[in-house]
Amino acid sequence: MRLLKVDTLEEARRKLLDAAAGKKPGTETVSFTDSLGRIAAEDIAAAENVPGFAKSTVDGYAVKAANTQGVSESVPVFLDIVEEIQMGVMPGEKILDGQASYVPTGGMLPEGADAVVMIEHTEKFDEKSIAVYDAVSDGRNVIRAGEDIRAGSAFIGAGTLIRPQEIGVMASAGVSRLEVYRPWKVSVISTGDELIGIEEPAGAGRTRDINTYSLSASAVKYGFEVVSTAVLKDDREQIRAAIRDAMAVSDVVLVSGGSSQGEKDYTADIMDELSDVGVFTHGIAIKPGKPTILAYDGGSGTVLAGLPGHPAAAVMIFELLIGWLYRRLTGMKEPKRTVARMTENVAAAGGKATCLLLELREGSDGIYEAEPILGKSGLMTTLTRADGYAVIDTNSEGLKQGEPVAVVLF
Amino acid sequence: MRLLKVDTLEEARRKLLDAAAGKKPGTETVSFTDSLGRIAAEDIAAAENVPGFAKSTVDGYAVKAANTQGVSESVPVFLDIVEEIQMGVMPGEKILDGQASYVPTGGMLPEGADAVVMIEHTEKFDEKSIAVYDAVSDGRNVIRAGEDIRAGSAFIGAGTLIRPQEIGVMASAGVSRLEVYRPWKVSVISTGDELIGIEEPAGAGRTRDINTYSLSASAVKYGFEVVSTAVLKDDREQIRAAIRDAMAVSDVVLVSGGSSQGEKDYTADIMDELSDVGVFTHGIAIKPGKPTILAYDGGSGTVLAGLPGHPAAAVMIFELLIGWLYRRLTGMKEPKRTVARMTENVAAAGGKATCLLLELREGSDGIYEAEPILGKSGLMTTLTRADGYAVIDTNSEGLKQGEPVAVVLF
Numbered sequence: 001m002r003l004l005k006v007d008t009l010e011e012a013r014r015k016l017l018d019a020a021a022g023k024k025p026g027t028e029t030v031s032f033t034d035s036l037g038r039i040a041a042e043d044i045a046a047a048e049n050v051p052g053f054a055k056s057t058v059d060g061y062a063v064k065a066a067n068t069q070g071v072s073e074s075v076p077v078f079l080d081i082v083e084e085i086q087m088g089v090m091p092g093e094k095i096l097d098g099q100a101s102y103v104p105t106g107g108m109l110p111e112g113a114d115a116v117v118m119i120e121h122t123e124k125f126d127e128k129s130i131a132v133y134d135a136v137s138d139g140r141n142v143i144r145a146g147e148d149i150r151a152g153s154a155f156i157g158a159g160t161l162i163r164p165q166e167i168g169v170m171a172s173a174g175v176s177r178l179e180v181y182r183p184w185k186v187s188v189i190s191t192g193d194e195l196i197g198i199e200e201p202a203g204a205g206r207t208r209d210i211n212t213y214s215l216s217a218s219a220v221k222y223g224f225e226v227v228s229t230a231v232l233k234d235d236r237e238q239i240r241a242a243i244r245d246a247m248a249v250s251d252v253v254l255v256s257g258g259s260s261q262g263e264k265d266y267t268a269d270i271m272d273e274l275s276d277v278g279v280f281t282h283g284i285a286i287k288p289g290k291p292t293i294l295a296y297d298g299g300s301g302t303v304l305a306g307l308p309g310h311p312a313a314a315v316m317i318f319e320l321l322i323g324w325l326y327r328r329l330t331g332m333k334e335p336k337r338t339v340a341r342m343t344e345n346v347a348a349a350g351g352k353a354t355c356l357l358l359e360l361r362e363g364s365d366g367i368y369e370a371e372p373i374l375g376k377s378g379l380m381t382t383l384t385r386a387d388g389y390a391v392i393d394t395n396s397e398g399l400k401q402g403e404p405v406a407v408v409l410f
Numbered sequence: 411m412r413l414l415k416v417d418t419l420e421e422a423r424r425k426l427l428d429a430a431a432g433k434k435p436g437t438e439t440v441s442f443t444d445s446l447g448r449i450a451a452e453d454i455a456a457a458e459n460v461p462g463f464a465k466s467t468v469d470g471y472a473v474k475a476a477n478t479q480g481v482s483e484s485v486p487v488f489l490d491i492v493e494e495i496q497m498g499v500m501p502g503e504k505i506l507d508g509q510a511s512y513v514p515t516g517g518m519l520p521e522g523a524d525a526v527v528m529i530e531h532t533e534k535f536d537e538k539s540i541a542v543y544d545a546v547s548d549g550r551n552v553i554r555a556g557e558d559i560r561a562g563s564a565f566i567g568a569g570t571l572i573r574p575q576e577i578g579v580m581a582s583a584g585v586s587r588l589e590v591y592r593p594w595k596v597s598v599i600s601t602g603d604e605l606i607g608i609e610e611p612a613g614a615g616r617t618r619d620i621n622t623y624s625l626s627a628s629a630v631k632y633g634f635e636v637v638s639t640a641v642l643k644d645d646r647e648q649i650r651a652a653i654r655d656a657m658a659v660s661d662v663v664l665v666s667g668g669s670s671q672g673e674k675d676y677t678a679d680i681m682d683e684l685s686d687v688g689v690f691t692h693g694i695a696i697k698p699g700k701p702t703i704l705a706y707d708g709g710s711g712t713v714l715a716g717l718p719g720h721p722a723a724a725v726m727i728f729e730l731l732i733g734w735l736y737r738r739l740t741g742m743k744e745p746k747r748t749v750a751r752m753t754e755n756v757a758a759a760g761g762k763a764t765c766l767l768l769e770l771r772e773g774s775d776g777i778y779e780a781e782p783i784l785g786k787s788g789l790m791t792t793l794t795r796a797d798g799y800a801v802i803d804t805n806s807e808g809l810k811q812g813e814p815v816a817v818v819l820f
Contacts (some may be wrong), residue, residue: 032608032623033623033626033627036627036630036631048612050790051617052612052613052616052617053613053615055617057786085615086603087602087603087604087615087644088602088603088604088605088606088615088616088617089603089604089614089615090614090615091615105719106602106604106617106719107604107615108615143786143789147786147789148789148790148791149790149791155791155794156794163627163631163794163820164624164625164627164628164630164631164725165624165722165725165790165793165794165796166794167623167624167627168620168621168623168624168627168721168725168790168793169620169790169791169793169794170623171608171618171619171620171622171623171624172618172620172721172790173618174608174612174618176608176609192497192498192516193496193497193498193499194497194498194516194517195498198442198581198584198586199586202458202462202584203462203463204499204500205463205495205497205498205499205500205501205517205518206462206498207461207462207465207498207516208581208582208583208584209581210578210579210581210582211578212581213442213443213577213578213580213581214574214575214577214578214581215574216443217443217446217573217574217577217578218574220446220574221446221573221574234497309515309516311578311582312575315574315575315578336748336770336778336797336798336819337748338746338747338748338749339748339749339776339777339778360746366749366814366816367749367814368746368749376467376553376557379553379557379558380460380558380559380575380578380579380582381558381559381565381579383575383578383579384565384566384573384575384576384579386575387746388746404776404777406776409746410573
């Protein structure tokens with residue numbers, strides 16, 4: 001395994017995707033009402049036209065458009081009223097030349113009609129006829145059958161994150177169940193002799209465990225299921241047993257701490273030993289996050305990731321690698337970035353990419369100003385101050401004051 | 411009640427906030443591990459310093475910075491090794507002039523030391539001493555006690571949406587419980603003679619109920635609890651009874667359909683009758699979404715909102731009014747917008763604001779191109795195609811091709 005060279009972020013991502021190509025999440029069928037925040041695992045096709053029939057988009061009179069040609073405020077046309085169509089009821093009568101039927105917004109257009117004149121542009125002449133003061137073209141104020149969704153067409157693509165509007169459109173098309181990806185099962189292991197739990201007294205050189213909590217929450221944010229967590233001393237056999245046990249029940253095992261090259265840093269050796277593909281990345285040229293380990297075990301189908309012990313770096317690397325891999329495998333779109341203007345110059349880190357945390361403030365012209373958060377990477381509050389981050393490329397010369405920067409909100 | 415004039419969006423928002431000022435959600439105490447996606451209801455203060463002691467950010471030797479003054483690659487200083495400090499253990503010895511102790515990343519700085527020299531800039535001379543090749547300043551490679559969070563300081567403000575990083579920072583500060591806002595209880599009532607359920611056969615002038623599902627999902631997206639849903643015919647007594655029953659168990663009652671001025675549109679009358687503050691907005695000068703009704707009942711503490719029957723408009727008005735009100739009352743920040751460039755001119759709607767749906771595409775220079783989705787407002791697929799929306803102000807002259815536009819992602 002001894003890897004002599006660190007990878008760029010792009011190299012690490014490519015290797016991870018190559019190794020874990022078969023790791024596409026399984027699928028399950030759920031009710032469309034339970035699908036909010038899930039990812040469609042297949043194209044969803046409509047069983048029926050939406051709308052199912054031509055309907056009016058206004059309160060007015062259904063007519064033959066040709067009968068209104070040349071009509072204006074001063075030159076009305078008089079039409080005979082056939083019927084008053086009710087919501088949710090089939091029209092009883094066909095429209096012939098010289099005829100009109102009242103139709104409410106959302107009501108079904110009668111046979112023979114091809115447009116609707118808004119009620120404001122008509123006048124009731126007597127019980128049996130109206131004056132029409134507006135010329136309408138074919139299809140005016142009408143939604144045709146299938147105009148929203150055509151029967152058989154895929155109206156939600158595989159990889160779509162289901163929002164309230166997708167749930168609405170499934171309701172409109174009569175799709176009550178759909179196939180979505182199952183969440184990955186994730187285990188989180190924090191290692192370090194110094195770690196103590198949230199309820200233990202602080203002090204005496206000991207530090208509260210952070211990564212178990214923040215990485216579990218990151219996993220939950222992606223919809224993953226956290227199946228186990230453990231906080232362990234830097235003990236090779238304990239860590240080995242914990243990783244092996246976690247691999248049996250997890251799609252992803254995250255191990256934070258123990259990923260740099262210090263004497264007690266066994267994680268890479270253990271991961272290499274326990275996985276058939278082995279460790280393919282040990283070190284990424286990114287700041288923060290250099291001591292990152294990636295391995296894959298095809299037998300159990302487990303992604304193994306050794307994350308930095310620094311809590312801010314661990315969360316960032318989770319976003320940049322594990323979150324990214326999940327989006328790639330499910331076909332989900334990358335999250336939309338926002339654009340902001342740098343408030344000051346930021347130098348690039350020579351030979352490394354930089355994941356720069358940014359705080360956004362309203363600018364005078366509606367464009368955000370992005371203030372870099374330049375605290376030491378061990379500080380957790382750099383992450384809570386941040387509205388998002390930008391990745392400055394390895395080959396970049398840095399960012400200049402006033403320069404636009406693409407910010408991933410998180 | 412008879413309101414003769416429609417409100418602008420700003421007027422409607424101001425009236426809603428005035429009426430519902432006392433409607434701030436209740437609070438509850440939860441474990442910090444259950445707080446992801448919740449909103450902090452109070453400032454959260456640290457009980458202890460983070461870190462609790464000065465610690466090293468590198469593997470190296472803890473020294474007195476003054477002892478390294480003038481040191482360089484060619485002019486090293488020799489220091490006596492006092493001890494090898496272990497992770498999670500208090501140093502045993504104080505550092506004096508001419509002394510150094512090994513300290514690992516995250517290890518506690520010994521008394522007397524004020525900086526750490528990276529191990530790469532040292533050389534072990536013999537068992538008892540090292541050569542140091544780098545001059546370090548006071549505080550170099552050290553995080554001081556309380557440098558991340560000072561004991562007693564508020565490190566998460568009231569109104570903060572809890573993300574994974576806030577959970578991590580609470581863990582670091584030993585905060586295991588916090589006060590968050592309770593979700594609003596929401597009821598959704600859809601009205602219309604034409605509505606049929608998702609499992610019923612389509613056709614014959616009838617339309618599938620969409621709003622119950624999409625508005626429930628919108629509510630869930632905000633973390634609200636949907637306590638009841640109903641699909642009703644346009645029957646005054648049925649609608650009245652359903653709204654009255656919903657008011658008894660809900661913070662917000664959403665009624666879609668029946669909000670324009672047609673003969674069967676009773677919603678405004680009923681809401682006015684059932685609420686002590688009464689209806690204060692009937693009609694908003696926004697496209698789509700004009701037939702919106704807002705009322706408030708102080709007795710039961712219920713926001714009543716009559717939303718347009720058009721599904722796309724109903725979801726938009728929910729976002730613009732109910733979601734907005736919740737953020738205002740909890741002190742939550744408005745969601746960050748992204749900036750995109752219009753692909754074509756869009757005219758303003760004279761005298762009305764426009765809520766313009768936009769599809770975003772990658773532009774050549776990293777700035778998104780925003781293509782307006784100009785379908786008829788009755789089409790549900792306009793909403794699923796959209797990545798976000800922009801509100802064009804009443805007094806705007808519209809948007810020009812190439813002009814930057816602020817997009818709310820949704």
